[in-house]
Amino acid sequence: MIVALLNQKGGVGKTTLALHLAGAWAREGKRVTLIDADPQGSALDWSEQRAKEGVPRLFGVIGLARDTLHREAPELARDARHVVIDGPPRITGLMRSALLAADLVLIPAQPSPFDGWASGEMLKLIVEALIFRPQLVAPFVLDRCGARTIIARETAELLVDHDPPVLGSTIGQRVGFADAARSGRLVGEIDDDGPAAREIASLTAEIERLMR
Numbered sequence: 001m002i003v004a005l006l007n008q009k010g011g012v013g014k015t016t017l018a019l020h021l022a023g024a025w026a027r028e029g030k031r032v033t034l035i036d037a038d039p040q041g042s043a044l045d046w047s048e049q050r051a052k053e054g055v056p057r058l059f060g061v062i063g064l065a066r067d068t069l070h071r072e073a074p075e076l077a078r079d080a081r082h083v084v085i086d087g088p089p090r091i092t093g094l095m096r097s098a099l100l101a102a103d104l105v106l107i108p109a110q111p112s113p114f115d116g117w118a119s120g121e122m123l124k125l126i127v128e129a130l131i132f133r134p135q136l137v138a139p140f141v142l143d144r145c146g147a148r149t150i151i152a153r154e155t156a157e158l159l160v161d162h163d164p165p166v167l168g169s170t171i172g173q174r175v176g177f178a179d180a181a182r183s184g185r186l187v188g189e190i191d192d193d194g195p196a197a198r199e200i201a202s203l204t205a206e207i208e209r210l211m212r
């Protein structure tokens with residue numbers, strides 16, 4: 001399966017969720033490749049930080065911030081059980097290419113009532129893709145749910161019929177995720193039974209059910 005994390009908004013959790021999904025599958029013993037399609041290379045930075053800290057490699061990270069990504073991805077997917085694409089911060093040919101490559105597009109969003117979770121332009125791109133590939137699955141995933149997570153959860157429940165749909169698993173705003181990013185680790189490697197690790201496990205399980 002090729003999963004792309006796409007939202008042209010910055011800071012919504014694309015890189016964090018890409019790393020944690022790739023990590024969760026790799027820790028189950030599956031072969032995983034992460035494509036860093038962000039020219040800023042934050043997933044590559046994470047991988048480099050991990051090496052500096054002497055933490056063993058879990059999955060390979062390849063920098064591929066090119067419009068030809070969709071032509072390279074199937075080849076990479078042949079050698080791996082899952083390919084995870086960490087998307088770019090702008091709607092460009094690169095974003096379209098990542099969208100074209102994916103079986104599943106996750107749209108990370110911070111559940112703020114004050115602004116839309118994704119731009120109209122981004123949603124238009126998804127709607128267009130669905131015309132040609134009706135089997136494409138493209139739900140929102142709520143990350144950085146704040147102290148009022150209950151509200152976020154209620155929002156998620158209210159939004160099961162939302163279009164695009166919203167996954168039931170939500171990810172809280174937790175220091176563990178920021179620590180993980182800094183230290184080249186995953187939340188499950190810092191605290192395997194902690195709430196952050198449990199949220200990632202439940203997200204991974206929901207994705208597997210969805211794509212079965």
Ligand SMILES: Nc1ncnc2c1ncn2[C@@H]1O[C@H](COP(=O)(O)OP(=O)(O)O)[C@@H](O)[C@H]1O
Nearest residue numbers: 010011012013014015016144172173174177178
């Ligand atoms: N659930 C979370 N809890 C705490 N910090 C988070 C969470 N998700 C992301 N972050 C932090 O927010 C910042 C932006 O997240 P990131 O994954 O880099 O977003 P994007 O790739 O969409 O720009 C990073 O510093 C990251 O560590």
Ligand SMILES: [Mg+2]
Nearest residue numbers: 014015038042
């Ligand atoms: Mg990023």
